[in-house]
Amino acid sequence: MGQNPTAHGYSSGMxxxxxxxxxxxxxxxxxxxSVVKGIGDDxxxxxxxxxxELLVTTDFTIEKVHFRRDWHRPDAVGRRCLxxxxxxxxxxxxxxxxxxxxxxxxxxxxQKWVDRFMxxxxxxxDEFHVPLAGGDTAQSPVGIQADIVVVGSVPRGKxxxxxxxxxxxxxxxSGELGGAAAALARLAAEQSMGREASALLxxxxxLAVGEWLRRRGLASAMIDLSDGLSxxxxxxxxxxxxxxxxxxxxxxxxxxGQQKKLVALDLALHGGEDYELLFTSSQNVPARVAxxxxxxxxxxxQASGMRLLDPNGRMRELQPQGWEHFRAxx
Amino acid sequence: MGQNPTAHGYSSGMxxxxxxxxxxxxxxxxxxxSVVKGIGDDxxxxxxxxxxELLVTTDFTIEKVHFRRDWHRPDAVGRRCLxxxxxxxxxxxxxxxxxxxxxxxxxxxxQKWVDRFMxxxxxxxDEFHVPLAGGDTAQSPVGIQADIVVVGSVPRGKxxxxxxxxxxxxxxxSGELGGAAAALARLAAEQSMGREASALLxxxxxLAVGEWLRRRGLASAMIDLSDGLSxxxxxxxxxxxxxxxxxxxxxxxxxxGQQKKLVALDLALHGGEDYELLFTSSQNVPARVAxxxxxxxxxxxQASGMRLLDPNGRMRELQPQGWEHFRAxx
Numbered sequence: 001m002g003q004n005p006t007a008h009g010y011s012s013g014m015x016x017x018x019x020x021x022x023x024x025x026x027x028x029x030x031x032x033x034s035v036v037k038g039i040g041d042d043x044x045x046x047x048x049x050x051x052x053e054l055l056v057t058t059d060f061t062i063e064k065v066h067f068r069r070d071w072h073r074p075d076a077v078g079r080r081c082l083x084x085x086x087x088x089x090x091x092x093x094x095x096x097x098x099x100x101x102x103x104x105x106x107x108x109x110x111q112k113w114v115d116r117f118m119x120x121x122x123x124x125x126d127e128f129h130v131p132l133a134g135g136d137t138a139q140s141p142v143g144i145q146a147d148i149v150v151v152g153s154v155p156r157g158k159x160x161x162x163x164x165x166x167x168x169x170x171x172x173x174s175g176e177l178g179g180a181a182a183a184l185a186r187l188a189a190e191q192s193m194g195r196e197a198s199a200l201l202x203x204x205x206x207l208a209v210g211e212w213l214r215r216r217g218l219a220s221a222m223i224d225l226s227d228g229l230s231x232x233x234x235x236x237x238x239x240x241x242x243x244x245x246x247x248x249x250x251x252x253x254x255x256x257g258q259q260k261k262l263v264a265l266d267l268a269l270h271g272g273e274d275y276e277l278l279f280t281s282s283q284n285v286p287a288r289v290a291x292x293x294x295x296x297x298x299x300x301x302q303a304s305g306m307r308l309l310d311p312n313g314r315m316r317e318l319q320p321q322g323w324e325h326f327r328a329x330x
Numbered sequence: 331m332g333q334n335p336t337a338h339g340y341s342s343g344m345x346x347x348x349x350x351x352x353x354x355x356x357x358x359x360x361x362x363x364s365v366v367k368g369i370g371d372d373x374x375x376x377x378x379x380x381x382x383e384l385l386v387t388t389d390f391t392i393e394k395v396h397f398r399r400d401w402h403r404p405d406a407v408g409r410r411c412l413x414x415x416x417x418x419x420x421x422x423x424x425x426x427x428x429x430x431x432x433x434x435x436x437x438x439x440x441q442k443w444v445d446r447f448m449x450x451x452x453x454x455x456d457e458f459h460v461p462l463a464g465g466d467t468a469q470s471p472v473g474i475q476a477d478i479v480v481v482g483s484v485p486r487g488k489x490x491x492x493x494x495x496x497x498x499x500x501x502x503x504s505g506e507l508g509g510a511a512a513a514l515a516r517l518a519a520e521q522s523m524g525r526e527a528s529a530l531l532x533x534x535x536x537l538a539v540g541e542w543l544r545r546r547g548l549a550s551a552m553i554d555l556s557d558g559l560s561x562x563x564x565x566x567x568x569x570x571x572x573x574x575x576x577x578x579x580x581x582x583x584x585x586x587g588q589q590k591k592l593v594a595l596d597l598a599l600h601g602g603e604d605y606e607l608l609f610t611s612s613q614n615v616p617a618r619v620a621x622x623x624x625x626x627x628x629x630x631x632q633a634s635g636m637r638l639l640d641p642n643g644r645m646r647e648l649q650p651q652g653w654e655h656f657r658a659x660x
Contacts, residue, residue: 036383037489037491040569041492041569042419042492042552042553043418043419043424043482044385045384045422045489046383046385047383047384053376054375054376054377054378054384054481055373056428056463056464056481057373057374058430058432058466058477060434060468062434062469062470062471062475063471064471065469065470066468089373092372100386102388102389104390104395133386135388138390138395138396139392139395141392143471143472145392147388147390147432149386149479151386159366162370163371222372239370239371
């Protein structure tokens with residue numbers, strides 16, 4: 001073990017590689033009114049509004065599991081790393097207060113890669129006014145491992161959980177689905193990240209949509225679409241002890257390519273990484289929320305299990321087939 | 331990338347290895363009044379007392395960097411993983427509210443290793459009544475990477491920072507120093523972890539000491555000794571814009587081995603991993619706080635830099651030589 005080669009709060013004795021990174025973070029990390037004390041002590045000190053509860057989410061981003069250095073642009077990896085955490089806050093109807101990045105790097109990772117990763121991450125942080133308030137750095141024996149923590153808040157008792165869906169509720173999604181899965185399939189075929197794949201893999205966490213729904217009490221249950229519609233809907237059904245029926249023709253399919261071709265239904269049903277919101281409501285929800293399209297795609301049922309009304313008018317069983325379905329891609 | 335092979339809040343579609351882990355965590359994780367909603371949603375929901383600020387700390391524990399599977403006992407690795415975070419909360423004078431574990435495992439890591447790692451981690455969580463409220467799991471292409479997040483709280487404005495030391499303040503440490511470094515040196519020599527090394531590498535985060543000092547307003551600055559006295563004292567000096575003089579003979583040396591031999595001064599000065607508290611005070615501090623020995627070892631000076639009064643009565647310059655000094659061990 002020798003001694004501890006990591007930084008506590010980005011400040012300890014460490015290799016130059018890490019020092020450069022931390023100086024960059026200190027210089028570029030956006031400030032924020034929630035952060036009383038950021039990088040440079042044993043802990044970050046945060047303030048949340050009186051009467052609020054805390055939201056905490058953590059997400060790994062691991063080389064050769066979540067991305068490949070030879071396929072993915074480093075700024076896209078950085079953006080996605082933070083987007084995953086922000087999307088989880090959105091799915092609770094919360095406001096993001098601060099982010100923390102733990103980053104382990106092998107000594108052969110070029111400084112330029114790290115710089116571009118940080119550019120992608122910090123530009124998204126800036127877009128959502130989320131300060132990077134701390135984290136950890138370490139040497140990695142091989143490759144790149146990042147862990148993002150996002151802390152948010154929500155008025156006490158107002159979190160939108162997965163467990164609140166009731167029979168008769170309508171099922172809605174924000175945005176369009178399947179675009180990220182289509183881009184990933186193309187990435188696998190072309191083995192590099194063109195402009196289109198970059199755009200499709202540029203998630204926009206739906207914080208404004210989630211907060212709007214929570215403020216109006218419109219969402220009875222909510223989750224973000226990270227693993228794919230069929231898998232994430234199964235989580236709502238499981239936690240709410242209900243079933244669901246989805247109308248295949250209602251699912252808003254993403255358009256890809258120069259011909260703006262609609263993606264295949266399977267990509268929208270089972271592809272992940274869209275980072276849209278899936279929610280249920282007992283009320284009518286507007287077709288646009290916070291500037292984002294919202295589409296009704298089905299209903300919650302008392303009968304357990306998930307069913308799909310296919311385009312031919314046949315009802316068939318819908319199995320959760322999220323990331324596992326596409327696993328062979330990688 | 332395929333799809334996302336990780337759990338969001340320990341719940342997504344995932345390999346059986348991860349499922350078993352999560353079931354174990356759900357079953358064994360201690361509850362806690364701070365946790366409104368734990369594992370099983372997009373975020374954990376936490377409550378902190380009114381008028382409190384939040385403390386957040388993250389720390390990596392990476393195989394071949396922080397531990398070796400062939401040297402370290404898995405329960406000791408798990409205990410240390412959480413201890414690092416708890417110790418950071420102690421150094422702010424805070425109370426630990428909840429922990430989050432992100433754990434990436436290669437497919438060749440035996441389930442038994444993971445079980446014993448979790449036993450070590452959860453028994454420490456239990457000891458300090460800190461609920462494990464969430465995290466993430468992932469496949470790792472190689473080895474084991476863990477990231478621990480601890481969330482704590484402290485009454486508003488009462489955090490003990492590194493920046494509060496003033497010339498004339500006395501410098502104190504809790505416990506004895508150098509024991510962990512001695513154990514690590516022995517580990518490197520014997521290449522396995524005997525009973526004694528286990529005991530010396532069994533950190534006891536000083537939460538009660540930190541909180542006692544904070545409540546009485548006794549500590550002007552505080553840090554935990556993770557990287558070694560010389561390095562961690564340098565952090566206080568840097569953040570407080572002061573210097574320090576240490577009396578070598580006053581440093582409380584750990585006793586090791588069957589003969590209870592005092593460790594070498596260098597191990598106490600530069601060895602890390604002791605997880606004791608180093609703090610400054612303008613007042614007299616009792617020789618025991620919360621059942622733990624507290625020793626005055628020097629004073630803060632206006633003159634910058636660190637100096638050591640050695641056992642021969644000579645004053646010499648003291649350089650921060652924390653983990654780097656011992657790096658060759660590993």
